[in-house]
Amino acid sequence: MKEKARIDYIPIPKKLQDVIPVKTIYLNGIFRLKNGRFSKSYRIKDINYQAVGKEEKRSYSSRYADFLSGFESEFMYEITVSRRKLNLEEYNDKYLLKPAEDDLEEIRNEYNKIISDIVEESNTIYQEIYLTLSTDASSYELAKSYFDKAAISLQNSLVTMDSMLEDIDGKERLEIFNDFNNSDKSDIDLKDMIKGGRDARTYISPGYFACEHDYIKLGKKYARTLVVTDYSTYIKDNVISRIIGDIPNPVMFSITSDPVPTDEAVENAEQRLTKINKNIDQWKKKQHSRHLPYDEIPYDYQVQRDEIKKFINNLREDDMRLLYSTMTILHTADTLEELDRDTDAVIAAGKTAGCKISVLEYRQFEGLHTALPYGLRCIDISRTMLSGSMLAFTPFYVEEIQDYHGSFYGKNQISKHLIMADETKLNNANMMILAVPGSGKSVFAKLKMGFEALADPDTDIIVIDPEREYGSLVKAYGGEVIKISAESPHHINLMDINEDYSIEEDKPVTLKSQFIMSIFEHILNGITPAEKTIIDRCVINVYKSYVEAGYKGEAPTFETLYDEIKSCDEPEARDIALAMELFVKGSLNTFAKKTNVNTDARIQCYDLWDMDEQLMPVGLEVVLDSILNRVSSNRFSGRKTIIIVEELHMYLKYQYSAEFFYKLWKRIRKCNGRCVGVTQNVPDLMTSDTARTMLSNSELVVLLKQSEDDLEDIRKLCHISDEQLNYVRNPLKGCGLLKIGKTVIPFDDRIPKDTKIYELVNTDSKEKSYAGN
Template identity: 30%
Template structure:
C-alpha cells in the first residue's frame, strides 16, 4: 500500500474552524457592503467564474488566465499488486512534477447520479413483430434492472491553467501541455484525451446540477442567433449562499469542506475511501508548484528558526537544572521532518506544491446532506484528517471546486511531489460501450459491463473455468444478447449436448451428428457462388488432404508426398460434373473420391482408398452422404456429443470446414459470424484439428469471424503447441473459477495480481475476471433465474430437474 510522508506542517495556512459572534457580524457587514457596491453577483450566470468557453476546449477565465482540461479513463489500481502500485505511483509523480510554477493544475473527480431514463432508452430492444418480442422485452427489462443497481457514476478530469496575453498565445502553449499530459497518462496506461468546449460545458453542467435530472442541451450556433452566453446553458435555476454553512444550487442542497491533513503519513486509499461513498460529490485538488529556489530558501529559513528554538530550549533547560539534551517532542519531530524535506527537495527530484483539497457534497435535502458529510468526516478521521466546513466561503468554495482551473479559497497546504501524488484518483477500469453485450456487473464498482468485441483489435475469445463455474451459460448469455441486438450468425460446436434448448428457443437448426442420425453434413461440400479471391478447389484440396491425413495418421503417420499428389490429381476429376452444373445432386461425396482413387494406378492410391473404405462402405460410413440440413440458418448447433470415439475426429474436422465455408460466405455478405467451440481441448488433441483451429484464430478477424473457445483444464490446453498462437491472438478472455494449479499457470502467463486472483479462487458460478483488450475487470453475473432465457440456458442439474 503506497503512502507518503506529509511534512512542512509549519507552512499550512489555516482558517479558524469556528467563527466568534464578532467574526460573524464582521462577515455579514462585509457582505452587505459588497452587495451595495455591486461586487456580489446578481445572477446565477455571473457567479460562474469564467468569461468565455471556446469550441476547442480553451476557457478564458480572466483577461490573462486560460485553462484547458483532459478527460481520463479509470484504471485498475485497487486490484493491482503492491509492485504495480509502486510503478503507477512513480509514474504519477512524474506527471505531477511536470507542472512548474507557471502552470497550475486541478484534479477533479465528479460523482453524480446515473441518468436511468437515458439508460432505459439505450438498453431498450425494439420489437420486430415476431415470436421473439416477448424475450426481447424480458431481456431488456433485465438489463434495466441490472444497470439501476449502480446509482452513481464518476468522471475524472485534469485541468491546467496558464497566463497568456491573448487566446492565440494561450492556444499554442496549452496545445503543447495537452500533448505532454496525454503522453504522461499513456505511460500510466490511462486513456486520456483533450476535452472539447462542448464536453467541458457538459461536465460543468453536471457539477452545477448534481442532484437534478436536467438535460444538457446546447449547440454553438445558438450563441450566434440568441445572444446568450454558454453560462446560460449550464447555470442552475438559482444559487443561494446566504447561509454560511451550506448553499442551494437549484433544488439541490450542497456544502463545501476542505480536507485538513493532521497525519504525518497519508495513504493512497484516502481519496478512494471518500469517493466510494454513495452520494453526489466533487473532489477538487488544486496544486501550484513553488519556485524551487524559493522553496529551498523557505525550508532552510525554517530549519534556522528550529535550530534557534532548540538553542533557546537548551538554555532554558540549563537555567532550570534539567538535561539540555531533552527537547520538546514537537520540536524534535518538526526538525526531523524539515531536514528530510530539505533532502527530498535537493536530492530526490521533489518539488514543493501549495495544495488545496476541496470536497463538495450535494443532496436533495439538508438532512441527507448532513448525513453525507457526517459519513465523509468519519472516513477522513480514520486517516487522521479532518473535514472542515468552509463557513461563509461556500460560494468561493463551490466555484473553486468546478473544473475550471481557478482557486478562490486561500487555504493551502504545503506538500511535496509525492505528497501531492498520493491522491491518485484511480480505482477500477470500466467497460461500458453502448451497443455492446452485457457481461454482468463490475465486482469492484457495481457498474454494468457492456462490451463490444468487434471494437477490439482482435475479437477472438477464450472462456476458462472449472466444471459448474458457468462457462457454457456465459456463452449462451452472450449469444442470446447478440441474437437480440444484432444480425450476426451464431454457430455452436456442442460436444456435450448443452445448447439444444437455447437453439430451439431461437428457432435455429440443430444438426445431430451421430452414426444413427438422419442429419448429414457432406465433407466434400464446396461453395462456388461466392467470389473469395481464392481458387475454391485449392482451398478444398487443403481440407481433403487434412481429412485423409487424419484418418491415416494412426497407421501411417500422415500423408506422404506421392499420396498428396494422387489426391491433388483426383480432386478436379471428382468435382468436374458439379463445376459444369452446380446443382445439389451433382455435389460429390466421399464415395466419389474413393472411386477416383481406386481408378488410379499407383499402389499408394490403392492404400488410400483402402484406408478410406471404412468411411465409405464400412461401419463409419455416416459421413458418406450429401448435406440434408439447413446449414444456412442464422443459428446452427453442431451436436457432436454422440459421434463416438472413431467418428469424433473426422466429424469435428468436417464441422470446422463447414464453419469455415459459412464464415467465408458471410464475409462477402458483410455479416459477422460468431463461433462457439465447446470442450475446446478436444480440438487440440489431433494435429489436423489443432492446426485448423489455430488457422481459424489467426485469420477469422479479417473474415468478420469471432471465435470463442471454452475449456475447463488449462494444463491440457497448454499441452498443445498451437495454443501459443490462440492465446496471443485473443483479446477477449473470460475467466471463471479456476483450480489451484491452473491459477498459478494463468497468473504467470497473464500477469494477474494476487488480489485479482481472489475473484477466480473458490468463486461462485458467474463470477470471475474479464480480460477485454488491455483491461482486466472482476465481474459478477447473477442472471435472474425467473426468466424464460435462464430456463433454456441453465445446465445445472437442480434447475433442469425443477
C-alpha cells in the same frame, strides 16, 4: 517564494449566465475564464487500485507521486473525482437491448431487467476523474501550446500506471457543467453557436440560482460545498473513496493545487535551516556562558532541523513538489433534507478517515466555483503539502468498462457497477473461458451467446457442442441443431464449397483440395505422392462444371469423387476407391450425401455428442470445413460471425483441427469474426505452443474457479497479480476475473434463478445456484 496560494475573485452574478465564470468557450475545450486565465480539462482513466495488493499499491503510489511532481509551476491544477447519476434516457440508449420484431421479447426483457437491476443497485452512480489545468497566458494560441505540451508529458507519466489522459472537447466539457447545473437544455451544436455569436453559457447556466449561507439552490436541486480543513499525519490510502463512496447522490471531490517552483521552495527552506542553526549556536553560547552542558541541543531544535533537512531532501533528491492545496467536496440532492443527510454522512466518513471536514459558511458561491472543474480557487483555505503527501488522496479506485452498446458481462464485484464491453475496440475480440469443471464456464458462454443473438441481428453464431448442452438454447433462439454421427439423419456434404471459400487469398478449389487431402490422410492412414496426384486431379475434374456455373446448382458429393477416382486407370486409384467405400457406401457415409440441413441458419449448433472415435477425425474436419464456408461467405456479405468452441482442449490433439483453430484464432478478425474457446485444461495451454499462441491472440480472457495447482500458470499466462488471483481461488459459481485487453476486473455474472434465461442456460442437474439469491 510566494507566501500563499493564488485566490481567484469572482463577482456575485447579476444574471443567470454570470453564474458561469467563463468569458470564451473554444471548440477544443479551452475556456477563457473571467479572471483572464485559460483552463482546459482532461479525463483520467481509472485503474484497478482497490483490487491490487500492497506491493502494487506502493508501486502505483510511487508513480502517482511522479505524476504530481510533473506539473510545471506556471499551472494551477485541479483533480476532480466526480460521481454522477446516469439519467434514464442515457441509460436506456446506452445499455438496454432494443426491441425487435421476433419471438424473443420475453428473453430480451429479462436481459434488460437484469441490466436495470444492476444499474439500480449501484444508484446509477458512475465515477469519472477529471484533470483541469489553468494558466496565465497572453493569448489563446500561447495557452493552447502550454496545454498541448503539458498533456504529452502527463500522458507519458500516466501510461506507467496503466492509465491514460483523454482529451475533453468543448461540447463534452459543457455537458459536464450542464449535467451538474440541471439546466434541462437540449443538445447543443457548439460550433454552430460560436459561429452565430450566441452565448454558450446559456446552455450550461441553471434555470434558477439562489445562494444561502450554507447551501445553494441550483435549478431544481440543492448544492453544498464542504472543505477539508485538516487531516491526520497518518491516514490510510484511498481517502477519497472512503469519504464519498457511499453517497447516493452526485458528488465531486476536488483537489486544487498551486505548485511552488522547486528552487524557490529549497531557497526558503535553506533560509529557515540557517535561522534554526543560528538559534542553536546562540543557545550553545548562552549555555557556555552559564557553564552549563551544551552537547545535546533541545529536542524542539532537533526536530525542526531534522524536518527541514528531510524536506529539502524530498525536494532535491526525491523530486517532490511543494504545493498549496485546497480540498473541496461539492454534493447535490433533490431536497434540503437529503442534502443535510448527505452532508452529515460526508463529515462522519471524513472523521473516520482521519479528515476534518466543515461546511463553507457564507462562502458557498466561492466554494462552488472552486469545486467545479473550471480551474479556479476562490476560497482562502489551503495548506502547504509535498506532492508525496497527496498519495493518501489518490483519485483512483477501480477500473470500469461501460462501453456504449457493449456486450453484457455482469457486474463489477468491487463497485457493483455494470460491465458492458465493446469488443470491437480491441485488436482482436477472441475470448478464452478457463475454469475447472462445474464452475459455470458453459453458462457464461451461453449467456454471452444469448446476449449477442439479441443485440445484433447481423451477427451469426456457430457453436461446436461435444457435450449436448446447447440444443434447447439454440432452438429457443430459432437456431438449427445439427447432430453429427454415423446414425444421424442429418447430413453435411463434405464437398460443399462457395466462391468465397477461404479466410486467406487462396483459390477456393485449391484450398478445398488441401482439405480433401487431409480427409484421405485419415481414410488411408497416410497418403503417397502418387495418391495425392490422383486425388487432386479428380477433385479438379468433379468441381469443373460447378465452378464454371459460378458455384451455382448442386455441388458434387463425396460419392461423385468416388466415382471419378474409381474410373481412373492407375492401380493406386482402385486402392483409394476401396478405402473410400466405408465412407461412401458403408456405415460412415453420413458426409457422402447431399447436405439436408440448414447450414445458413443465423444460430447454428453442431452437436457432436454421438460421434464416436472412429468417425471423430473425419467428422470434426467436415464440421470445421462447413464453418469455414460460413465464415468466408459472411466475410464478403458484411455479416459478423461468432464461433463458440466448447471443450476446446479436445480438438487440439488432432493435427488438422489444431492447425485449423490456430489459423482461425489468428485470422478471423480479418473476416469480421471472433472465436470463443471454452476449456478446463490449463496445463494443456502451458505445454502446447498452439494453445499458448491462441491464448495470446485472445484479448478477452474469462477466469472462473481455478485449481490451486494451476494458479501459478494462470498468473504467468494472463499477467495477473497474486492479489487478483484471490478472485478465482474459491469464488461463487459464476464469479471470477475478466481480462479485457490489459484491464482485469473481478466480475459477478450470476443471474436470477426464476428467469427463462436461467432455465435455458443452466447445465447443473442438481440445480445448484449459479444464479443470484
